[in-house]
Amino acid sequence: MLQAIWLQMRVVxxxxxxETRMTFGTxxxxxxxxxxxxxxxxxxxxxxxxxxxxxxxxxxxxxLFFATAVLTLDLYNKLSVSLMRAFTTNKSLLSYPMIKEPDxxxxxxTLIALTFLVINALVYGGLMAMGWxxxxxxxxxxxxxxxxxxxxxxxxxxxxxLLYQRTQAWQHVEKLIARPLFFLSGVFYIPSTLPPEAxxxxxxxxxxxxxxxxxxxxxxxxxxxxxxxxxxxSLAATxxxxxxxxxxxxxxxxx
Amino acid sequence: xxxxxxxxxxYHVKGVHKRxxxxxxxxxxxxxxxxxxxxxxxxxxxxxxxxxxxxxxTSGTVRCSEKVSWPMGFSKGFNGLMTGVENVRFVARxxxxxxxxxxxxxxxxxxLGPSLDLPIETYSSGMKARLAFGLSLAIRFDCYLVDEIxxxxxxxxxxxxxxxxxxxxxxxxxVMISHSERTIREFCDEGVLAYGGKLYHYDDLNTLIADYKRxx
Numbered sequence: 001m002l003q004a005i006w007l008q009m010r011v012v013x014x015x016x017x018x019e020t021r022m023t024f025g026t027x028x029x030x031x032x033x034x035x036x037x038x039x040x041x042x043x044x045x046x047x048x049x050x051x052x053x054x055x056x057x058x059x060x061x062x063x064l065f066f067a068t069a070v071l072t073l074d075l076y077n078k079l080s081v082s083l084m085r086a087f088t089t090n091k092s093l094l095s096y097p098m099i100k101e102p103d104x105x106x107x108x109x110t111l112i113a114l115t116f117l118v119i120n121a122l123v124y125g126g127l128m129a130m131g132w133x134x135x136x137x138x139x140x141x142x143x144x145x146x147x148x149x150x151x152x153x154x155x156x157x158x159x160x161x162l163l164y165q166r167t168q169a170w171q172h173v174e175k176l177i178a179r180p181l182f183f184l185s186g187v188f189y190i191p192s193t194l195p196p197e198a199x200x201x202x203x204x205x206x207x208x209x210x211x212x213x214x215x216x217x218x219x220x221x222x223x224x225x226x227x228x229x230x231x232x233x234s235l236a237a238t239x240x241x242x243x244x245x246x247x248x249x250x251x252x253x254x255x
Numbered sequence: 256x257x258x259x260x261x262x263x264x265x266y267h268v269k270g271v272h273k274r275x276x277x278x279x280x281x282x283x284x285x286x287x288x289x290x291x292x293x294x295x296x297x298x299x300x301x302x303x304x305x306x307x308x309x310x311x312x313t314s315g316t317v318r319c320s321e322k323v324s325w326p327m328g329f330s331k332g333f334n335g336l337m338t339g340v341e342n343v344r345f346v347a348r349x350x351x352x353x354x355x356x357x358x359x360x361x362x363x364x365x366x367l368g369p370s371l372d373l374p375i376e377t378y379s380s381g382m383k384a385r386l387a388f389g390l391s392l393a394i395r396f397d398c399y400l401v402d403e404i405x406x407x408x409x410x411x412x413x414x415x416x417x418x419x420x421x422x423x424x425x426x427x428x429x430v431m432i433s434h435s436e437r438t439i440r441e442f443c444d445e446g447v448l449a450y451g452g453k454l455y456h457y458d459d460l461n462t463l464i465a466d467y468k469r470x471x
Contacts, residue, residue, distance in 0.1 A: 007351075014348040021341060022334070095325055095332030096349055097308025252311050 011098055015107030023111065035119050038074045042067050042123065045187075057190050059219055061132040067123055068214045069187040072145070075116045076153045076207055077178060082108050083157025084174060087165045102247055105158050113150050120146070133218070141217030145210050148232050152206055155239025162246055165254060186211045192225040199226055206232035257283040257306055257323070257398065257430070259454065262315035264301060275301055277452035278315070288424060290439045291432045292463060293449035294471035299432045300326070302449065303400050306430065321397035328402065330383035335376035339367060339386055342375060350394050357393045364419065365389035366412075385412060392419050399423065401431040404438060417441075436464055 024030030046063045056062040083105055090104040127133035136142055163170040185207045191199060202208055209232045212224040259281045266273040275298030283289055291299050303326045304310040305317050325332060333342045340358065347357035362371060365385045375383065391399065404416060417438075420429070424442065433439050439446070439460060446463040448455045450470055457463035 010351055011349055014345055017348070018334070018337070018341075018345050021337060092332050092334060095307075095309050095329065096346065097323075097325075098349065252313075 007098060008103065011103050012106045012110065015093070015099070015103055016110045019107050019111045031115075034115055035122060038071060038119050039123055039126075041074070042070050045070070049188075057188065057193075058215070058222060061127065064127055064133040064218065065215075066187060067127065067133075068218055069185055069211045071116070071120055071123060072149050072211050072214055073182060073185055073187070073207060074119075075112070075146075075149050076156075076210075077181075078112050078116070079109065079150065079153025080156045080160055080174070080178065082112060083154065084160035084164045084171065086157075087161045088168075101161075101251070102158075102244060105154065105161065108157075109150065109154050112153075116146075136218045137220040138217045141213055144229075145213040145217060148213070148229075148236060149207075149210050151240065152210070152232055152236040155236050155243055158243035158247070159239060162243065162250070181205065181207060184208065192223070202226070203228075203231075206235050256285065256318065256320045258318045259302075259305075259312075260316045260318065262305070262312045262317060264298065264305065265313045274452060276312070276449075276454075279452065279454045280315075281447060281454040281456065283430060283447075284445065286428055287444045288429045288442055289431070290443035290446035290460070290463065291430060291449065292434075292439070292446060292467045292471070297449045297471075299449055300402055303402055303430070303432060307400055322395075323398045324391045324394070324396040324400050325387075326400045326402040327391045327404075328384040328388045330375075330380075330387040333375045333383065333387070336374055338374055339371035339378070343371075343386070343390055346390055347394065352394055357390070360393035361386065361389040364392060364415075381409070388416055392423060395427070397427055399427055399429045401429050401433075401442075403432055403434070439464065 024034060042063060045066050049062055049066075054062070056065045058065055086104040086108050087101055090101075093099045093104065094101070124133060124136075128135065160170065160174055164174075184202055184205045186202075191202060191208055191212060194202070203226050209227055209229065212227040213229060213232075215222045216224055216227065259276075259279055262276050262279050263274070264276040266275065291302065293299050301310065305312055306319060307323055307325050308317075308319065309325065311317075332346070334345075337345070343358050343361050344354045347354040365371075365388070367382060367386060370378065370382065371386075375386075378386070399420065401420065404413065404420070420442070429442055431439070431442055443460060446457045446460060448457065448463060448466055448470075455466075457466070
């Protein structure tokens with residue numbers, strides 16, 4: 001048993017190194033670009049809102065308010081899209097009997113989570129250095145929220161991988177589902193201040209809860225009426241269990 | 256221990272249904288070098304891929320408790336965008352070997368020189384086969400799967416490969432597919448004939464080869 005766990009860890013570690021090489025290429029520029037992307041998207045939106053003269057919906061800093069949502073969404077999107085193609089691009093790896101398809105998912109999860117840890121540290125650290133953010137009020141909530149995003153992204157990504165392997169047309173459906181998330185996850189507004197009819201719909205979006213969780217972690221007095229941490233967590237757990245079971249049961253047919 | 260227990264294997268390709276093995280059971284005798292013979296398309300390479308764990312059987316079980324190589328010369332496991340060196344390191348790491356030692360052995364054996372630093376997609380099929388063959392030799396397996404040793408490179412390299420394999424089977428064993436009587440006699444102790452979806456065991460190579468000539 002212990003040996004099996006050790007073997008799997010070795011496999012996932014090797015795959016993660018390989019993924020790093022495949023994603024970022026041999027140059028360090030590739031890695032820089034991966035980090036620069038979310039920084040640029042936060043910066044772009046802050047600039048836009050600044051130009052039209054809008055105030056931060058909450059707190060003093062527009063940049064921090066956006067960052068809490070954009071970084072969460074970026075991490076989630078990255079996971080769900082990159083895991084979707086994990087099976088199809090890594091087909092050749094199945095020549096090595098100790099590598100099973102879920103290992104490729106774990107490897108991508110590890111790489112993306114580590115990359116986003118760096119991105120988060122840089123963006124929030126940068127905002128603090130510029131005086132646009134204070135130290136987080138409840139750092140542990142930031143960690144929980146980050147972990148839940150990874151968990152949920154992994155569940156959705158794993159299901160995407162199975163469906164995409166079955167039919168490549170799934171990528172278009174996935175895009176359709178993912179596109180509106182940006183507007184439904186409280187990037188520009190405080191969900192608790194919306195009319196109850198809107199909240200009744202929006203609260204079905206698990207990412208909205210995670211964004212709220214992140215904001216409660218950052219601001220001292222951000223009180224969310226929408227947040228229910230049990231919802232994103234249980235949804236993520238359900239998706240992960242379904243995905244891993246479905247993968248195992250259909251492994252023979254899919255080979 | 257390698258054993259097939261009630262193994263059936265079907266293929267469905269473009270509406271064509273093909274049954275390769277039908278409820279076949281066979282135990283590959285412990286520590287013996289075994290020849291796997293049969294006519295083209297009878298499913299020898301598929302059986303080998305099932306032993307290697309690359310492909311699952313349609314029904315039944317393939318048991319394998321020793322460390323088995325991938326079919327030697329099989330290069331589909333390489334990633335074309337990564338260099339030879341990167342691919343070698345990756346495989347060594349997955350098998351838990353000393354990466355630099357494996358790399359050194361592959362460098363010496365495959366004779367690819369500076370090409371090892373190029374992406375595999377630039378390699379010819381012969382170069383890929385050399386790399387895959389050298390790599391499987393550099394990792395210590397209990398059982399080497401050899402699918403037509405003649406498929407590897409030119410004459411000189413083939414000689415070298417046979418020599419290396421001969422050295423290796425002093426403490427490992429082979430399961431070998433070959434149509435060449437000479438190769439079979441040189442490497443194997445006993446054999447199995449695949450015929451009509453079933454597997455037939457032969458203690459004696461002479462009868463195996465005689466039956467192979469008669470039926471295939």
